[in-house]
Amino acid sequence: MDAGSAATDAPRALLDELSLTAGQYVHEFGYDEDVDHGLRERLEGALGTELQPEEDQEPVDAVLVWWRAEDGDATDLADTLVDAQLSLEEGPVWVLTPRKGREGHVDPADVQEAATTAGLHATTGAGASEDWAAVKLVQKRGG
Template identity: 35%
Template sequence: MKETAFQEAEEFGFHTADIVQEWMWDDDVSEAIRRNIQRLTGEDLVDEDFDSSVDGVIVWWRDGDDEETLGNTLVDAYSVLGDDGPMWILTPKPGRKGAASSSTIQAAANSVGMNAAMPLTADDDWNAIRLSSFGKGR
């Protein structure tokens, strides 16, 4: 059976040797998504404490997390994202514990000057939403 692009992590827009920073990790995240990103880049994911520029960002966010925290996290993550690399919010799919509405994510993104794309399926339990700065057209 052929795997989809997200199962291979290529859809995220990350490349070999990219440093991808992971925010708001918890024990409920998809280890398959993490493993596929690491396999694609050949690098371990770095956490929020990484203090250098990164090539991409993933943020694990669930309903019930503070929306203001999401906005602050997006500002912090964007500040270390080099050359307009990909930034994604991963959230549980509708019907799963922690599922967040796309309007909540859009509101948080807008509050920090970003747009959120339509959710895409990242795996069986998680959706991925790509963020971009207003006017960047990524």
């Protein structure tokens, strides 16, 4: 594979990893200075659209939630996940938390508890960021 081909495949690989396709709209919650700006830029480039801010109420195809320990407990995350689903037509919710050993790390059990409370369940993880762990949440069947 030549360098040009690898550069073309990188955005597609990121979208595949996050179960997204070019042109989709993604709602972003929890944006702050500490997010992975490189991941955001790569994602926006691959999507061909900007990430939609938390305040936006337009229908979206997926949601990205940045969550840190200081943002609250599992109940607070569940509330955010419920809010995040209000504009979600049908698609995944990605929760990104600082990786173990990093400031703001969130116990995966807290993410699972919040997901269950919000009517979601965890399916897979993604390695899209060096500093942030990502878990994909989807709506429970029949819910």
